[in-house]
Amino acid sequence: MAQIFPGRYTADIEGDFVVFLIGMRINKPLKIRKWWPVVTAMRPMLKAQEANPDIGVLDTRQALLSPREPLIIQIWRSFDVLARFAREDMIHTEPWKTYFKVVGASSGDVGIWHETYRVRAGDYETAYGNMPRFGLANAGEHRGLGSASRARERISAKV
Numbered sequence: 001m002a003q004i005f006p007g008r009y010t011a012d013i014e015g016d017f018v019v020f021l022i023g024m025r026i027n028k029p030l031k032i033r034k035w036w037p038v039v040t041a042m043r044p045m046l047k048a049q050e051a052n053p054d055i056g057v058l059d060t061r062q063a064l065l066s067p068r069e070p071l072i073i074q075i076w077r078s079f080d081v082l083a084r085f086a087r088e089d090m091i092h093t094e095p096w097k098t099y100f101k102v103v104g105a106s107s108g109d110v111g112i113w114h115e116t117y118r119v120r121a122g123d124y125e126t127a128y129g130n131m132p133r134f135g136l137a138n139a140g141e142h143r144g145l146g147s148a149s150r151a152r153e154r155i156s157a158k159v
Helices: 032-051 079-088 090-102 151-158
Strands: 005-012 017-026 057-066 069-076 110-119 128-131 141-144
Touching (some): 017 032, 032 057, 079 110
Antiparallel strands (some): 005 128, 017 069
């Protein structure tokens, strides 16, 4: 079980970074042969990223938006590192090719999406209360936060 840090904390991450959201949507639940390969392609990719921190992923979280919509939230060192991984790394390019072979670009059975956000150094703020290290606190420095600290003060202090 993850260590809980009682009290309030914040996170500092050096330099710019990227928040990357990627997900899928099962549009036709009965077409298991179409969406199952998409679901199963993510696990090996995430395990390979975890095993090789040099890839540039600083933190990964998985969630469900709904039973048909899994979501992965990642923090990457930079957009260039993320783009190079997407373009060149076999653990990404092979599942991508499989998706288009199995699902096709216009079948409508299963959808995929991603959103990428570049965050400039200091243009973020965080607060964690009674939590294990999570998100930016896991990707960067995790430090105590006074009880009077407010979001506006934390973001203003970094700029």
